[in-house]
Amino acid sequence: MSRNLIIGAGLSVLFICLAALSFIWTPYDIEALDIPNKLQAPGGANLLGTDHFGRDILSMIMMGARTSIAVALVAVGIGMALGIPLGLLAAARHGSLLDELIMRGNDLVFAFPSLVIAILITAVFGASAVNAIIAIGIFNVPVFARLTRGAALPLWERDFILAARVCGKSAARISVEHILPNITNLMIVQGTIQFSLGILAEAALSYIGLGAQPPTASWGRMLADAQTLVSIAPHTALVPGFAILLMVLGLNLLGDGLRDWLDPRIRVARV
């Protein structure tokens, strides 16, 4: 196993554990205001300090991890659930009008600046975590559709697919039973990368007030709150920022590590 994989998996597991732990325990209650104890520096009774309402930042980071992971995970789920079948379909009907339609549709979604459309969606339907998920999820669909089609097309030329066709299997059955298992690794790696992009997108949307709404904790909103406090209490901005940075870095390293680990050809080349 490579160093990337170990560091990446370690960081990712750390944040997932923090998020999971927050369901049963956080050091303090994040909805309890403690104004006399506000803007405490890290290291005291509150390990990572307190914010302008005296809330414990470590507890908010734990709850925020939950929001980030939930939003990004569902957004990647939407992208996979719609994108992979579309990609399989396009590959199975390669060269047909349907293929052309799916791919042109993909190009179109790709051409839209995702952030602008996310803003439009939340402007019209209101700011909420659910709308943020939909906005981020839509832009994951073409990523997976394109990748699936690209990986599935060369597989369709292979002998084992020909054998399956001779056996009388339908295109749909071949796609599910033979194509899909052969592209799973690729999807896992891309899923990790999209997951990290989702975390960044969620943070950006909450930062501008279009993501999760109070009282739900979110890293992006912690940063928005910290903006006016950064000169008197830098930790309020540093801590959530490092949380995002480490989580995204961890997922990216995990993605790189998984790609090398899951692809035997690259492993052999390295030996």
Add this chain to the structure above:
Amino acid sequence: MIRYALGRLTSLIISLFVASLVIFAVIEVIPGDPAAFMLGVNAQPDTIAALRAEMGLDQSVITRYFGWVTGLLQGDFGQSWTYKTPVAELISDRIWVSLPLAIYALILSTLIAFPAGIFAASRRGGPGDVTIMGATQLGVAIPNFWFAMILVLIFAINLRWFSAGGFPGWDNPLQALKSLTLPAIALALPQAAILARVMRSSLLDMLGEDFIRTARAKGLTRRQALWRHAVRNALIPVLTIIGLQFSFLLAGGIIIEQVFFLPGLGRLIFQSISARDLIVVESVVMLLVFTVIIVNFAVDLAYAAVDPRLRAKA
């Protein structure tokens, strides 16, 4: 080439048409009456009726759509409900912040990424390469608005080299550029990290090609082969990424403008969203999407002009 360009032009027009339909539809599907939505719950019935008439809500959807599109084509973006001024005027005031910011960031990102990528590729596996690649991993993972806050903390609050925000206008170009510097750095860094990685891997691909071996065999030094043959060919994929990045920078600028209180298109969108001024939101979003699609089209054409293989593929 002409056939290729015509093909791309057709898909450009289709893209723009579908984009306008989508944006129009999103505003259309607002639950209830858009006029009532914009004015909020306490609006008087006669105010709503006045806005309905102004937005043309008494006409059919199709008439309204074509009215909006022909207006856009003629540079008439409608009238803002909250500002009481033409949207085109609001946009032209603010585009002179957003556009220079995106271009400034694009230049910075290229200036950082090219040397870094070329240096890393030419010393593959060495300590310089490992350091640069590590730095790009960090650059990709940093949220740019947070990086912007850190820049403000260091260079505006502690060192006092720059102001923490605001824009003095273009009357004094030097001051204006100075106030766009921190935002441009914040925008450019993550893009530079991506670009440096693309530059490096594209260059490494080229260095493995036969023509580099030929160049070395005829007596060029490593450095000469790198600069005369590899870099030039490696630039093709890099240019595509630069084109795509322009759209990220323009859209990403929306958030960075919030951090630095810059009066650009981003702030206009947010003020319009909170004021529920959908006419402005709709037109600014369409303008941004339009710009991105046009830039991507231009990149495709430039790409095909440089690399004849692509024309055949299309």
